[in-house]
Each structure stands twice: as C-alpha cells, then as structure tokens.
Amino acid sequence: MLAINQPLTAEQRLSKAAVDIMRKDQYFPLAGVLMIGDRTVDITVPTACTNGKDEKYGRDFIDTLTDAELRFVILHETRHKLYRHLVTWKWIWDESPHLANMAMDYVINQEIVDENKDGFAVMPECGLLDEKYRGMNTPQVYKSLKEDPPEEPDGPGGYSDGPSDGPGGFDTHDWEGAEELTENEQRELAQDIDEAIRQGALLAGKLGTGLDRSIEDLLVPQIDWREVLREFISSTCSGSDYSTWRKPNRRFISAGIYLPSGISEKIEGVVVAGDMSGSIGQREQSVIITEAKACFDTVKPSWVRMLYWDTKVVGDEKYEHDELDKFAQTTKPVGGGGTDIECVPPYMAENNINPQAVIVITDGYLFGDWGKWSCPVLWVIIDNKDAHPPVGKCVHVTSEELTR
Secondary structure (H helix, E strand, C coil): CCCCCCCCCHHHHHHHHHHHHHHCHHHHHHHHHHCCCCEEECCCCCCEEECCCCEEECHHHHHHCCHHHHHHHHHHHHHHHHCCHHHHCHHHHHHCHHHHHHHHHHHHHHHHHHHCCCCCCCCCCCCCCCHHHCCCCHHHHHHHHHHCCCCCCCCCCCCCCCCCCCCCCCCCCCHHHHHHCCHHHHHHHHHHHHHHHHHHHHHHHHHCCCCCHHHHHHHCCCCCHHHHHHHHHHHHCCCCCEEEEEEECHHHHCCCCCCEEEECCCEEEEEEEEECCCCCCHHHHHHHHHHHHHHHHHHCEEEEEEEEECCCEEEEEEEEHHHHHHHHHHCCCCCCCCCCHHHHHHHHHHCCCCCCEEEEEECCCCCCCCCCCCCCEEEEEECCCCCCCCCCEEEEECCCHHHC
C-alpha cells in the first residue's frame, strides 16, 4: 500500500524543480539547455556545481532549500552552462579563482532575481547579490572586485570549501571537470547549447512569450573580427610602390577626377596599441597579438611598433620586417593601471612614430576621451558593445569569441 504524503527524496525534488522551470512560460527558451547533460545528487558535493555540461547537487544541501530556492539554484547552474562560463572566463579564474567565481555569480544572480519578482525562484540567503554591480558583465565585476577586495563572509560550503574558491556564494565551479572535457566534447557542447538557444527562441516566438534580453544577445551573429582586421590593414595601408588605373583613387572620384591609386606588396609601419589596464587579461592580449601577426604576414609591414598603455605608455617594442616571425613569442605585455588612451597619440608624436595605421585593442572603458589621431585607427573593443569611438573604424568582439 502506498504511503500518503511521503516526503519526496532529494532526487525527486531535483527532478520536479527542473520540470517546474520548464513548464513556466518565461523559461520555455531555456528548456533545451536544461536538458543538456546530467543532473544528479552527489554526496561528495557540499552544495551545487557544474562543469559546464553536467550538474551535481549535494543531498544535505537540497534538504536545506525550499522548493523556490531549489529552482533558483538550478537556474543558477543552468546560467553557467548557457553562458559557457567555465570556458569563457577561464583566463579570469587563472588569475584569481575566488574573484572569478564571485564575479560570475553576482551577474547571473541579479538576472535571476530580476526575472522572478513573483517568487517562483528565490535566492538562498548565502547567494551573492549587490546592486552596485547591476548592469555590469563578468569582467567588469571582476575588475571592481580586484580594485576593492570584499571581506570574507562564511558560506555554507560554497566558495569557502577549498583553496581554489573564495568567500560567499552557494555553489562551487568545477573548472577541473571542465578541463577534462575533450576538445571534441567542448565543441559538441557549444553546438548543443547554441542549437538549444535557437530552438528555444523559435518556441518563444510561436508562443508569444518573448525572449529574455540576455538570451537575445547570444543570438546576435558575431562579426568575424579577424577578417575585419585583415581588411582594414589591407585597404587602409595600401602602399605606393607603383600605380594602377584598375582601381581609381577614391579621394578624387567625387570631384570627377580619375587618378591611379598606389599599390604595393608591402606597407610601411603599423602601431598596435594594447590596453593593459586591470580589466584586460593576458589571454586576450596573446590571442589578438597572434591574429595581428597573421595580418602582418599578409600585408608585410616594414615595421611594427607595439605600445602597451594604461594611464601612460608603459611598454614600447619595435619590430623590423625580418623580426616579425618572432613577434608573438617575444612581445612582453606590461601595465595594469587605469585606462586612458589619450596618452598614446602624444607619445607617438614625441617619439616620432608615424605609422600608416594604428590598431587599438581595448575594453573601451576609458577614463577620458578617445584621443586625437593623425592616422587611420581601428578599434578592437572587447566585451563592451556600448562603446562607440567617434573616430576611426570599430569592431566589437566578445571574450567568448576569443576562445573559438
């Protein structure tokens, strides 16, 4: 005979909470992501964690949660998977594990709280939430935490559980487990998440439920910034070893004057101005430097000047044409202060640096203005789609793009 009102097991509560989320209209677009990987109860896990694919929940931890709190924790782990946090922000974790964990959680907890004014999902008391981080992304919160390190409150097992974690919060992040996924597994996981998001968007459209802004952003096609970089250098820095009538000089066409344009197989100098403020990690710098090197191989500049800057130019490296093969291996990024690009043009003038073009790599969170330039400028702006320089050409990229 079946027992009446017998309490649900932890496994049953976990399954029921996931189903409840999938049944709620606003979370229809997340249904596919919720079904990716395994969701299990594990006595070795103090609270909850994910490796970006599978989720684990501590049995004792589940017993401390109300149904609404359990739904919140599941949504929290799902957000980590949705944003591919354990791949995208690995470079931050390498710098400071506990601050990286906190930065990610401040962002996604704010999103979930804002979505659940009706109390469907309620953040456990130990969760990280602070209004001063509203509207910030993970790198911005991370930068703020680095500049003003938080006190270390006790958590119920979350960030206080091991040397790789830090204060506060209710979950751990299985970075080691994420690294154990093979390259093919990571590629398949990324494809599965992307497909789940797009299918969810279609379903939301058919049902008229709308789509969360954070999920909409994931559906925006990304510009291939590497191609933009190559095209900019090729078109802007055309040499003038000899002339051709096949491509008229565009500067005079509007006046009805047709003159030949200059072409060559190589260009003169190029400056790469790399933002080395505290919010720019070494990973972004190394990836973009490698891609810039590929561009230099294509257009063959006579020289490259690498300028590292924060509130002033703190590094100046010059490479002649025959030294560019070792560019990516020998450059040494330095810096770590504020963000003031206005220091670069005067430095170039004072040191008689006259390139055909400048490529500025920055997150776009500047202390001052965008600077006064006497040559073409390409801005490669990372994780800041609201930054729009008034001068030069601009391409926006995301940190996630840099991992592809």
